[in-house]
């Protein structure tokens with residue numbers, strides 16, 4: 077009777093296990109290091125590309141393992157240079173990543189997804205309507221960086237400079253895999269990108285923000301704030317009911333005290349909801365707890381939500397007020413809105 081070998085994803089096993097494998101087939105331990113380099117440093121997706129291994133060894137690896145790489149499924153380019161890519165995962169699910177080029181600042185940012193769908197149901201967000209299917213594994217997040225980096229080189233002749241975990245899903249609910257992906261992306265024997273150029277963006281889970289601090293991560297943290305009082309925040313982000321602003325401020329302060337890493341608030345301006353002077357005053361109070369910068373983001377309406385974008389005049393007045401109060405502010409014009417690639421628009425739409 078022929079026993080069928082169930083192939084394991086080689087990127088899900090650690091180096092020691094891989095070393096044991098090579099010894100078990102009568103080869104040398106150091107092969108594991110060579111394979112690790114191909115996988116995590118060069119980001120290859122097939123055994124055939126591992127050209128310093130003999131053909132017969134590559135065939136043996138192929139017989140025992142798979143590489144469950146993500147595959148480009150659809151690419152959309154915006155008039156403003158933004159590129160959205162839909163990727164298919166090995167089990168058929170789809171996710172999206174967005175490349176946001178800002179050549180004048182020499183900044184090329186990829187926004188990566190951490191989950192298929194999202195469980196958090198923020199009312200303004202298209203992903204929140206999709207239901208969470210599963211977390212991405214570390215390699216699936218890593219693949220987005222590798223593939224979009226190549227896209228960035230091919231299109232703009234420049235590698236990625238920044239990575240934001242701000243695509244589909246809540247990164248702190250895929251915690252272990254997100255941290256593992258950061259390790260692979262930033263390790264000298266991985267992609268060797270500086271963790272200072274990586275930002276985790278969260279809807280606000282106090283316990284996990286503290287966990288990040290305890291795990292001494294070197295990445296930046298962004299809180300999707302979007303409202304500066306609990307009443308309003310509860311209306312648009314149900315997660316706020318268990319993680320109110322007091323709890324979040326305490327957790328962010330803990331994060332800052334322990335890591336001294338950069339913190340920012342993301343603040344989408346919704347017309348007549350959170351764009352008044354009263355809202356600006358409340359926001360200033362939250363900016364005095366620890367050093368923080370504010371990114372005010374223009375809203376991109378989605379079909380399923382009632383919100384409208386705030387006017388340019390109102391956004392400017394709002395920002396001006398914060399500046400007067402010595403808050404560091406950036407106003408982000410929306411990017412990629414014609415291809416549904418802007419904040420809150422990712423939903424695998426055709």
Ligand code: SF4
Pocket residue numbers: 194195196197198201202203204205243244245246279420
């Ligand atoms: S804004 Fe983020 S956390 Fe909220 S539903 Fe959308 S993807 Fe999930």
